[in-house]
Amino acid sequence: MNRFQASAIHLGISLVVAALVGCLIYFVWYPHPYFQVAGGSNLMLLIMGVDIVIGPLLTLVVYKAGKKSLRFDLACIGVMQAAAFVYGLSVIAQARPVFIVARLDRFIPVYANDLDDADLAQAKQPEFATRSWTGPRLVGAKSPTDAKEKNSLLFSGLAGKDLEKFPKYYVPYAEVAEAMLAKARPLVDLAAKSPADKALVDRYVAASGQSIDRFAYLPLHGRTEEYTMVLSRADKQPLDALAVDPW
Template identity: 55%
Template sequence: MQPESEIAAMHLRSFNRFQAAALHLCFSLLLALLVFCLFRFLWYPDGLFGVAAAGKLLLLVTGVDVVIGPLLTLVVFNPKKKNLPFDLAVIAVLQVSALAYGVQVMLDSRPIFLVGVTDRFELVMANELADADLAKATQPEFGQRSWTGPVLVGAKRPASSAARSQLLFDTLEGKSDLDRRPEYYVPYSEISADLLKRGTHLSHWGSVDHPEVKRALAYVRQRQLDPGQVLVLPLKTRLRFAALLIDPAAG
């Protein structure tokens, strides 16, 4: 009776190089789809995928992986080669290692907090807060990096004038501002009322002829919301500014 490894090798050699590359491409696409779903629906939920420009990095990571692996298989595959299983194993290890590295880079830059502060929201990424920063959080849920999308929090300025002055001087020196200081994080409900007062109604922007405004109005009307009630507040990320739509009735 032949060992399973020999049977697998014989089955592998029944393919030609184009069939092997096509099969490799199918597996690579499935793996890329799995990674996309994790990022799109778990780590970058709702509109954050586009706001954080995660799509470009994800396309680079998965695109290179999907192309290079099958291409290498197409080049090296020869059913007559004695070391064919070893060659394919090396390709698989290299491909998985490259994908794992890319995914790790994206995980390190995933959003972990959506911070409401003064008159805007700030999207804070995992690699923007050190462990020492998180250790200063006054509540346990604010002292860890979320794996299921950003946690909605508020940030309050310190009560004492000395602490406020120190925060100001730290910011002027280029250190982290209020939105990246977990020691000042509070439940969003504590600052939501004051924050919403700074928003403008979406209907105010109705006369502006801009694709993003039209998309926002269509989005709101599709959900049967009144543009005159929906508020707009700035959303700042590391790379760009965006607008956050808030239904005051839902908080």
């Protein structure tokens, strides 16, 4: 076997592993539409770069049939690749969205590393007290009515830790659905913003098979960009995210 064959075999194994992990990330941890909203593309590039490029490339460099230290060299490459892969995967796992919080007039993704264990322990319902491993849970958030809690939350928000990062204020989405829809705007207003936005909205509506007046929208905060969350007027549920700035 020459170095090109050895590198090709290593690449094939790496591609299989990358495909399996990609399915876990795309379909379980970051289900549609949150892969794009949470910046999953950049994270995937990180792990794919480590798994697919570095290992096979190093094998191509060091492999030489009959080389005395070949097994040791390949073992070192395997260990380094595995360590880098595990690190990259842990970064992606910590950055996965665990809640989509409906708050006031927008939807805010909350990621695993946004939440403290102590805050999770104060959640009023068991499903709000854990970080989901099977995709984000849709919840609502209600501001406290107690004056002392309001002041504490105000100062916490100024420090960067706002309402959506406190599971004790989470409620089932059904409790805020009506209020969210009341603050939503007609989807036709989004289509009127620009020709590009109209084209995207028109494609979405055409694919749905419904009329545009059956939909409304609210802002959805992405990790690096703003998105639009489309709501059904019929059941008040969020349906999809469009790569359109809602503001």
